[in-house]
Amino acid sequence: MTHLSLNLLGGFEAALGGEPVKAFGADKVRALLSFLAIESSSTHRREKLMAMFWPDLPRKRAAHNLSQSLLRLRKAVGEQKGPSTPKFLLATTQDIQFNPNSDFQLDVLRFRELLHLCERHYHTDRATCETCTQWLTQAAELYKGDLLAGFFIPNSVGFEEWRLMQQEELHQQALKTLQRLVAYHERQEQFDQVERFARRQIALEPWHDEESRMKLMQAFVNNGKIGAALEQYEQYQNTLATELGVKPAAPITGFYEQIRTGEVGYQAASQPKVQESGWLSAQGERRQVTVLACNPAAPCDFEEIHEKINFCKGRCEGVFHRFGGRRAPRQGSTCLVYFGFPQAHEDAARRAVQAGLAAAASFEGNNSVKIGIHTGEVLVGEKRGKRWQDRDLIGPTLEIACDCQRQAESGSVVITEASKRLVEGVFELRPLGSHHIHIGTQTPFYQVHDSSNLPDRINWLVQTQRLTPFAGRKKEMRQLKNCRDQAFKGYGQVVFLNGQPGIGKSRIIWELKENTHSKFSNVNDQPQVRWLAGRCLPHYQNSSLFPMIDLLEQLLGFQGDDSVETRREKLRDVLVRYEVGGKRPFSSYPSCWNYLPTSQLQK
Incomplete structure (x- = not known):
């Protein structure tokens, strides 16, 4: 069954296997799908649906219209005939239900699920809970507008009543979510985030929520944007006068005057920053994590184990930390490092592979290591330290990473198919065939050789003809x-x-x-221009001038495997081409000496 994605917050969007679905034929078919998907936990009598969507038609004709709408809906979502074929719609002669176990994703259900997780989460202080804040932030990102905004089905009073009730409930939940996020970031004195979520509040309630507008103005002041704070009030004042013929309330007007006269300045949070020290619910949380398993390549006896572990720790600790890795308790002589926990990173798999290559390159001879990497889901377990992040991660992902590591040769990095899908095109990979893993199946393994010559993933997509057509913008x-x-x-x-x-x-x-x-x-x-692209990466934040060095190496045409002599020649050619320094001798550039040919230095 192909994955069906439905986004109903802010409008109506449906995608099947990543492709937009447009063959619904009529808005009533879209409305029927929306109702059934949101209410997928229940079955619905055909008579109820007929009364909801065709209340004015005779029963026979309404039944015919419902059958035709179901037929269009099945065709639109790609359902095939046959009793053994998975279906999104479960229909009998009496009842209809959207299959809750089908392969689908609905933003409304995910939004409510995130809020439900916050309600049942155990925490010492709800107002300062970091875990709940992450869930609330995800919920706020999902809420892109009112339910089925701009959607209206004429002559369907029952559906419109249901839609308006659902819409208002979700609207109020979104407001409360944004209020909690504003309050949390105020306590943490993260005023950029206060600006972000206060703006969202105002967009939802532009006429009534003056408290949110005052919080936004205070956030502007705290960020040194006095002009923006004053402009926010003046725009509000003009809008009220133009649209409603009224003036802002006294509290916000008084606050504006205090800012204008300088009586209001930076205001710290009324409560000190407090970090959540509670624990996750017993059921835990599912997270996607990339696990790096590292083990000495050469066998060692008991007398050498302690010495090698300390040696590895001294060499690897800084490398793993630079790429955002978090070391876990050892499993025997195997070192486990998590990427993507406790802080999630969209490039966690890439970070893990880069860290693995850097760690493998730092060892040689009898001290070389074997590294395996796998990406998968884990369950966050019990707390093992003072901080809530110090927890067990449970699941086969850790064991699969260890299985992968056992297939690696000395000084090499091996990854699984799951990690390969996330880093493909960024690194050069060599297939190693399929290997048995401990969960009883086989999976392909790949050895990582080096970073790809392609500068980024887009160029890889172009090379492999996987780049989608460019539209909009x-x-x-x-x-x-x-x-x-x-x-x-x-x-x-x-x-x-x-x-x-x-x-x-x-x-x-x-x-x-x-x-x-x-x-x-x-x-x-062709204009006389060179196209250079540099990036500021978080794992190079302690490398001075890293983006500038990267740009200079591109300008000079340096490659990773260039010898010193080759780099000297390339540097000389660039200096000559751009006539750097005019008649000034090359030897007067001390920073260039190590790259210039000896013969040129003598000149």
């Missing part, structure tokens, strides 16, 4: 092309492209680069 592309054209005319440009992770910032830049190459395909028209 016309306004952004038009602005970027205009800035590029101005830069080619000699007018320097700076563009700040900002957005949440995963919305396509890198793709827009890649499309601009491709458009530039196609526009200036003629060699004579």
Whole structure:
């Protein structure tokens, strides 16, 4: 069965296997799917659905319309005929139900599930619980607007009444969620986050929630944005006067005057920062984690074990910490490191592989190690230390990582199929065939050789013909092309492209680069410009000037396997090409001495 994704908060979006579903034929079919999916925990009599969607039609005709709508719905979601075929809809002559065990995802159900997790979570202080805050943040991200916003089904009073009741309930839950997030980040003095969630509150209740507007104004003041705080009030005042013919209430007006006259400045949280020290519920939490298993390659006796463990710890601790890894208690002589717990990272698998390569490269000879990496789900278990993060992680993921490590050769890194899917294109991989793992199945293993020559995942997608067509973003592309054209005319440009992770910032830049190459395909028209791309990565935050060094190495054309002599030649060619320093001798560049050829230094 293909995965069905339904997003009903803020409108109606349906996707089957990642592709948009458009063949519903009528809005009543979409409405029927929405109702059945949200109410999937119950069966529904056909008479009830007929009365909800076709109250004015004779029973026979309403029954016919319901049957036709179900037929269109089945075709739209790709259901096949046959008793053994998995189905999204379970229908009899009397009842209809959306299959709650089918492969589907519904944002409304996930939103409610996250709030339910907060309600039943055991914590010492609800207001400062970090775990609940993570769940609430996810819920706030899911709520993109009112339920089925902009959706109206005429002559279906029963459905509209149900929709409005559901819509109001979800709306109030979203408001409470945002209020709790604003309060939490105020206590933590994280005023950027206060701005973020207070804006969301105001967007949901633009006319009534003056308290949220005051919190936003105070967050602006705390962040040094006095002008933004005053502008926020003035916009609100103008909107009220234009739309409703009223003035803001006295409290917010008085607060505005205090900011304007300087009587209100930075205000710290009324309560000190408190970190949650409670424990997770007995049922625990499921997390995706990448586990790195590391073991000495050469067998050692009891007298050598302690010495080798201390040696490994001294070499690896800094490497794993730099890439965001968290060491777990050893299993025998095997060291386990978690990536993606307790703090989740979207590139946890990539971090683990980079850390594994760096750790393997730091050992040689009798001290070399074998490393295995696997990505999978774990269950957060009991607390083992003072902090809530100090917990057991339970599940086969840890054992599979150890199985993977046993297949590695001395000084090598081996990963499973699950990790390979997350790092494919970033590293060069060599298949090792399928191997038996402890859960009784076989899985393909891959040896990691080095980072791929491709600069990023988008180029890998292009090379493997997996890049999807580029759609939308016309306004952004038009602005970027205009800035590029101005830069080619000699007018320097700076563009700040900002957005949440995963919305396509890198793709827009890649499309601009491709458009530039196609526009200036003629060699004579090609502008004298080099395209350089650098990144600020969190695991290089302690490496001074890392982005600048990366850009310089790209400009000079350095490769990872270049010898010192090769780098000297490349540096000399670039200095000559760009006429750096005019007649100034190369020997006057002390920082370049180690890369220049000896013959050139003598000149």
